[in-house]
Amino acid sequence: MDYQALLERIHGELASRLGEGQVASYIPELARVAPDRFGIALRTPDGGLYTVGDAEEKFSVQSISKLFTLTLAMRLVGDELWARCGREPSGTSFNSLVQLESEGGIPRNPFINAGALVVSDLILSRLDDAKASVLEFVRELAGSDDIHFDEAVAASEAAHGHRNAAMAHFMKSFGNLENPADRVLDAYFHHCSLSMSCVQVANAGLFLANGGLHPTTGEAVVSVNQKKYLNSMMVTCGTYDAVGEFAYRVGLPAKSGVGGGIVATMPRTFSVCVWSPGLDKQGNSVLGALALERLTTYSAQSIF
Ligand code: DON
Numbered sequence: 322m323d324y325q326a327l328l329e330r331i332h333g334e335l336a337s338r339l340g341e342g343q344v345a346s347y348i349p350e351l352a353r354v355a356p357d358r359f360g361i362a363l364r365t366p367d368g369g370l371y372t373v374g375d376a377e378e379k380f381s382v383q384s385i386s387k388l389f390t391l392t393l394a395m396r397l398v399g400d401e402l403w404a405r406c407g408r409e410p411s412g413t414s415f416n417s418l419v420q421l422e423s424e425g426g427i428p429r430n431p432f433i434n435a436g437a438l439v440v441s442d443l444i445l446s447r448l449d450d451a452k453a454s455v456l457e458f459v460r461e462l463a464g465s466d467d468i469h470f471d472e473a474v475a476a477s478e479a480a481h482g483h484r485n486a487a488m489a490h491f492m493k494s495f496g497n498l499e500n501p502a503d504r505v506l507d508a509y510f511h512h513c514s515l516s517m518s519c520v521q522v523a524n525a526g527l528f529l530a531n532g533g534l535h536p537t538t539g540e541a542v543v544s545v546n547q548k549k550y551l552n553s554m555m556v557t558c559g560t561y562d563a564v565g566e567f568a569y570r571v572g573l574p575a576k577s578g579v580g581g582g583i584v585a586t587m588p589r590t591f592s593v594c595v596w597s598p599g600l601d602k603q604g605n606s607v608l609g610a611l612a613l614e615r616l617t618t619y620s621a622q623s624i625f
Pocket residue numbers: 382383384385415416434478485510513561577578579580603604605
């Protein structure tokens with residue numbers, strides 16, 4: 322498969338549409354990003370790297386971090402997580418509060434904000450310096466030390482993250498947070514603020530397309546079963562209340578973020594990250610989803 326030619330074709334086709342969608346503005350710091358940015362990086366387990374556009378430019382990974390923190394939590398506590406968090410699509414927006422009350426403070430899945438707050442709480446309880454450990458883990462996955470929290474983004478979200486604060490305190494009232502809500506929120510906002518390029522995110526997701534093994538060291542990041550769980554969770558919950566449409570159009574396990582990034586994996590074949598800041602109303606990148614749809618359609622490669 323000539324991935325470079327494929328990415329260039331897609332980039333060319335979408336060039337006239339750069340800037341489509343709405344850049345996230347509910348976290349003011351995110352609204353500063355130029356809407357016409359667009360990049361793709363595709364990595365293959367044998368070391369291949371194919372890029373177009375702004376693939377080396379850093380962006381705010383936001384909810385893509387939920388994939389990395391879930392992976393770390395699975396390593397730390399395994400199936401214990403599922404006593405405190407479900408694994409069904411929510412059918413509601415990623416920051417919705419409505420299900421939490423009727424479902425006793427147990428979030429539907431780890432990829433909505435409430436679920437990621439529980440995951441952040443688990444990590445906080447088990448690691449001495451949890452924020453530093455998450456950063457270290459993501460750097461190891463990506464094979465790059467040039468990955469940092471963006472303190473301005475974390476502070477901007479802390480100042481405006483009233484819904485997340487409501488969720489955290491609500492879950493605390495149900496006994497589903499072990500740590501003080503403010504500590505959990507601080508950890509969560511920092512995870513979301515990670516600043517990475519498409520190349521770094523594609524690297525970090527490659528273990529999911531490589532049998533759970535780190536592509537460079539060959540060590541198991543997660544077990545083969547956990548790799549299955551993570552990919553399944555991406556298919557069913559990775560793009561919020563657009564998962565059905567996304568699975569139909571793209572047909573790959575994927576995780577999106579309101580920074581405009583989407584990471585997707587094709588088992589045994591590739592990991593890809595697309596970035597374009599303009600979002601649809603569910604919070605997924607408009608051109609990112611379109612680029613992935615074209616990638617799987619033109620290459621005839623999808624999990625289905
Ligand atoms: O908690 C929030 O609202 C953001 N830090 C992350 C949301 C996000 O990326 C959801 N994605 N589509």
